[in-house]
Amino acid sequence: MSDSTSTSIGxxxxxxxxxxxxxxxxEVFARAxxxxxHLIWKNLDRVISDRGMAIQPTTTFEACPKLDVICVxxxxxxxxxxxDEEVLSFIRIQSEQAKLVTSVCTGSLVLGAAGLLEGYxxxxxxxxxxxxxxxxxEPVNERVVRDRNRITxxxxxxxxxxxxxxxxxxxxxxxxxxxxxxxxxxPAPPFNxxxxxxxxxxxxxxxxxxxxxxxxxxxxxxxxxAARLKK
Amino acid sequence: MSDSTSTSIGxxxxxxxxxxxxxxxxEVFARAxxxxxHLIWKNLDRVISDRGMAIQPTTTFEACPKLDVICVxxxxxxxxxxxDEEVLSFIRIQSEQAKLVTSVCTGSLVLGAAGLLEGYxxxxxxxxxxxxxxxxxEPVNERVVRDRNRITxxxxxxxxxxxxxxxxxxxxxxxxxxxxxxxxxxPAPPFNxxxxxxxxxxxxxxxxxxxxxxxxxxxxxxxxxAARLKK
Numbered sequence: 380m381s382d383s384t385s386t387s388i389g390x391x392x393x394x395x396x397x398x399x400x401x402x403x404x405x406e407v408f409a410r411a412x413x414x415x416x417h418l419i420w421k422n423l424d425r426v427i428s429d430r431g432m433a434i435q436p437t438t439t440f441e442a443c444p445k446l447d448v449i450c451v452x453x454x455x456x457x458x459x460x461x462x463d464e465e466v467l468s469f470i471r472i473q474s475e476q477a478k479l480v481t482s483v484c485t486g487s488l489v490l491g492a493a494g495l496l497e498g499y500x501x502x503x504x505x506x507x508x509x510x511x512x513x514x515x516x517e518p519v520n521e522r523v524v525r526d527r528n529r530i531t532x533x534x535x536x537x538x539x540x541x542x543x544x545x546x547x548x549x550x551x552x553x554x555x556x557x558x559x560x561x562x563x564x565x566p567a568p569p570f571n572x573x574x575x576x577x578x579x580x581x582x583x584x585x586x587x588x589x590x591x592x593x594x595x596x597x598x599x600x601x602x603x604x605a606a607r608l609k610k
Numbered sequence: 611m612s613d614s615t616s617t618s619i620g621x622x623x624x625x626x627x628x629x630x631x632x633x634x635x636x637e638v639f640a641r642a643x644x645x646x647x648h649l650i651w652k653n654l655d656r657v658i659s660d661r662g663m664a665i666q667p668t669t670t671f672e673a674c675p676k677l678d679v680i681c682v683x684x685x686x687x688x689x690x691x692x693x694d695e696e697v698l699s700f701i702r703i704q705s706e707q708a709k710l711v712t713s714v715c716t717g718s719l720v721l722g723a724a725g726l727l728e729g730y731x732x733x734x735x736x737x738x739x740x741x742x743x744x745x746x747x748e749p750v751n752e753r754v755v756r757d758r759n760r761i762t763x764x765x766x767x768x769x770x771x772x773x774x775x776x777x778x779x780x781x782x783x784x785x786x787x788x789x790x791x792x793x794x795x796x797p798a799p800p801f802n803x804x805x806x807x808x809x810x811x812x813x814x815x816x817x818x819x820x821x822x823x824x825x826x827x828x829x830x831x832x833x834x835x836a837a838r839l840k841k
Contacts, residue, residue: 399793402633402663406766407660418663425656425666430634430640432649435656435664458742484794505794522798534794535637536770543800556803556810560817561764562630563736565804566797567753569774572787573796578785586791 386549389417389446389473391486392436393466395456399535400483404450407542410558411550417419419443421465429454433600440469448545449473453484453504458597461492461604468585471495483538486529491516492604500526503540504534505575506590510598513605514596536573539564617780620648620677620704622669622717624697626687629659630766631714636680640774642781650674652696660685670675671700678702678777683769684715684735689828691757691833692723702726710776711760714769716828722747723835731757735765735819736806741829744836767804770795 388408392402401418407414415605420426420436427433438444449470451457454570460466469495474480482490487503490496491514501516502508502524511518522533523541530548543564547555578586619639621632632649639647649656651667657665669675678700682688691697705711713721718734721727722745732747733739733755742749753764754772760780763772770822774795778786803809809817 397637399637402637405631406628406661406665414806416662430637431647431668432636433656433666433668435666437664439663442685452763454656463720467808485736492825517617522796523800524780534792536793536795536797539767540798540800542800547800553813556813557803557817557820559799559803560805560809561821562767563804564799565753565808566767566799567771568797569754569771569778570783570787570790570793572790574791577790577796578672582784582787586788589788590792596777 384413386411386447387413387444388414388418388448388514389419389443389450391466391470392418392426392434393452393456393460394426395429395454396426396452397484397535398430398432398434400454400486402451403536403538404452404483404542404545406562407411407539407546410561411546411554417443417446418606429456436511440465443473446473446477448479448481448549449477451482451486451489453482453486453488456598457485457489461600467493477547478528479545481531481541483532483541486533487511487516488514488597488601490531491527492601492608494608495531497608499529500524501529501531503531506587506594507597511599513601514608524593548601594606615644616686617642617645617678618675619679620674622649622659622682622697623651623665624652624661624687624691625657625661626681626685627657628685628715628766629663629665631683631685631717631769632793634767634769635683635714636772637793638770638777638789641792642720642777642785648674648677648696659829661806671696674704677704677708679712679780680708682713682717682720684713684717684719686824688716689831691720698724705751708777709717709759712762712772712776714763714772715765717749718742719745719828719832721760721762724840726758727841730760731755732760732762732765734762737818737825739830740779741832745839760783785811
């Protein structure tokens with residue numbers, strides 16, 4: 380239950396999502412004061428992530444209250460969302476009155492498929508970044524991108540940086556810093572291999588090769604979504 | 611199902627855990643080649659995290675195969691685990707043959723309560739670090755601490771750094787770097803407030819005040835666990 384004095388943040392929870400796209404921001408948002416965080420799907424059945432974790436939604440499209448922040452995570456399952464009118468319609472309607480319309484990873488392509496990024500600067504996972512342009516957005520190679528009330532995060536782990544930015548925007552930097560300290564977010568990656576900018580060439584080549592078939596599948600879905608937007 | 615040629619990594623999933631302690635490492639481990647990642651609890655009923663996320667275990671103490679890596683996350687619920695002989699016994703038995711015995715956040719206090727950190731260097735969430743000494747461990751103020759086959763991570767978000775270290779150890783640094791790149795782990799915290807070392811004094815004071823009652827409750831549970839170990 381939410382009431383008019385509390386903040387409602389909703390994360391879309393869908394089959395074959397990349398769970399950390401959602402669980403990173405969830406941990407940050409759930410620590411914000413006087414806030415209800417909703418995990419939203421078509422029904423309340425548990426949802427299985429791309430790598431097998433089963434998480435239960437807390438509300439449905441139908442029962443979900445008006446959201447102050449809507450956030451769409453990414454993962455292989457977002458390909459299906461891009462042509463799911465029930466999903467796109469839910470996102471569009473919530474976005475009309477939400478203070479912030481946001482995404483992590485390839486979730487931004489779903490926002491794009493809903494027509495919500497036309498003319499906006501946005502980001503997504505590095506391997507899919509160029510595809511944002513197909514949906515009328517301006518791809519920006521940054522970890523967290525804000526343009527008016529759209530905030531998009533880059534791949535997977537960017538969700539933590541993204542969510543701290545969102546909390547800072549919604550509740551002020553004092554609260555965001557307090558949450559960062561409680562979560563001991565003082566990252567120390569053991570390698571300097573977290574982005575195409577820093578990864579050794581051979582690592583980048585290998586990763587690109589591994590995702591290539593999948594990126595092509597996503598590109599076709601994005602092209603279809605773009606064609607529907609132009610109708 | 612695991613077979614003799616695959617690697618089994620088990621994460622304890624318990625009521626009132628801090629879900630990111632588990633979901634961060636899960637995302638890393640589940641990307642390792644030829645690996646089964648188990649979410650283990652007493653039964654298969656969904657487990658509710660300290661902030662309300664419902665995740666389903668994949669196996670039980672009874673059905674769990676022999677693990678190559680056992681990992682205990684933290685969170686308020688670990689206080690109960692420290693005096694739960696069924697849990698401690700499961701961890702002890704698995705640890706006898708596991709290649710790596712590990713934890714994230716206050717999970718290390720559970721390892722300690724099981725008698726598995728006596729004489730080992732270890733870490734935990736900054737607010738509980740000193741308590742490790744009560745269980746015979748040497749507290750180390752680092753993000754990821756290795757001593758022989760024990761690897762412990764600091765608070766919450768350290769689980770990602772921790773897990774990349776574990777993967778590097780088990781599968782080699784090439785695989786760990788590959789996973790880091792796919793997860794776009796190139797962190798960019800918006801504030802420099804993630805540890806007591808870097809946080810502004812006022813932020814640290816406030817956070818310490820907020821956790822004080824809870825830390826005291828944990829200290830009493832840790833003292834009781836220490837007394838049991840000495841028997």
